[in-house]
Amino acid sequence: xxxxxxxxxxxxxxxxxxFTTYCNSSTTLSNIQWYKQRPGGHPVFLIxxxxxxxxxxxxRLTFQFGEAKKNSSLHITATQTTDxxxxxxxxxxYGQNFVFGPGxxxxxxx
Amino acid sequence: xxxxxxxxxxxxxxxxxxxxxRCDPISGHDNLYWYRRVMGKEIKFLLHFVKESKQDESGxxxxxxxxxRTGGTYSTLKVQPAELEDSGVYFCASSRARQHTxxxxxxxxxxxxx
Numbered sequence: 146x147x148x149x150x151x152x153x154x155x156x157x158x159x160x161x162x163x164f165t166t167y168c169n170s171s172t173t174l175s176n177i178q179w180y181k182q183r184p185g186g187h188p189v190f191l192i193x194x195x196x197x198x199x200x201x202x203x204x205r206l207t208f209q210f211g212e213a214k215k216n217s218s219l220h221i222t223a224t225q226t227t228d229x230x231x232x233x234x235x236x237x238x239y240g241q242n243f244v245f246g247p248g249x250x251x252x253x254x255x
Numbered sequence: 256x257x258x259x260x261x262x263x264x265x266x267x268x269x270x271x272x273x274x275x276x277r278c279d280p281i282s283g284h285d286n287l288y289w290y291r292r293v294m295g296k297e298i299k300f301l302l303h304f305v306k307e308s309k310q311d312e313s314g315x316x317x318x319x320x321x322x323x324r325t326g327g328t329y330s331t332l333k334v335q336p337a338e339l340e341d342s343g344v345y346f347c348a349s350s351r352a353r354q355h356t357x358x359x360x361x362x363x364x365x366x367x368x369x
């Protein structure tokens with residue numbers, strides 16, 4: 146079945162440094178979503194990407210969907226302590242439900 | 256607008272007992288999903304309802320798990336009898352339409368089977 150992987154599993158950065166997490170699917174995706182889960186919280190939707198090569202920005206966050214629609218990335222510029230949490234990608238194969246990746250846990254040291 | 260609510264927030268039960276989790280989706284959301292996250296691993300899909308119908312239950316681990324959504328409003332997920340490996344956080348999410356809209360997650364129910 147479809148598998149979604151994320152790297153790295155953990156990332157520790159100093160406040161102000163950049164951060165990137167990568168999401169890779171074993172199959173071509175129709176669309177991909179990104180979620181953030183704060184410690185002790187629940188996943189909160191960040192964005193959805195649909196088009197091949199699509200790039201979307203939300204303030205310091207940049208999301209990219211690969212040309213082959215099998216991978217995606219989330220880049221945070223100049224991290225802040227409020228960015229702490231686990232970032233999940235969720236990929237959807239055509240006609241199927243979303244499959245979540247294992248997440249990347251981000252720690253930001255002040 | 257009220258969000259997705261789940262009850263209880265925590266549950267500790269003994270192996271062999273029964274537990275029922277409840278999810279109230281956002282009003283007007285026909286799509287309701289159940290997910291489970293075990294020991295910090297990935298969020299695994301369990302089940303998808305469209306209104307009161309089970310659209311996809313391919314993620315249900317075994318027949319000890321029973322999900323219902325009578326009337327197409329709230330949903331329950333019953334585990335009977337519970338086993339140790341059922342421990343984890345059970346999330347419910349709802350959305351208006353499956354394909355191109357975001358899913359709103361509830362706070363989750365942390366289930367511990369001892």
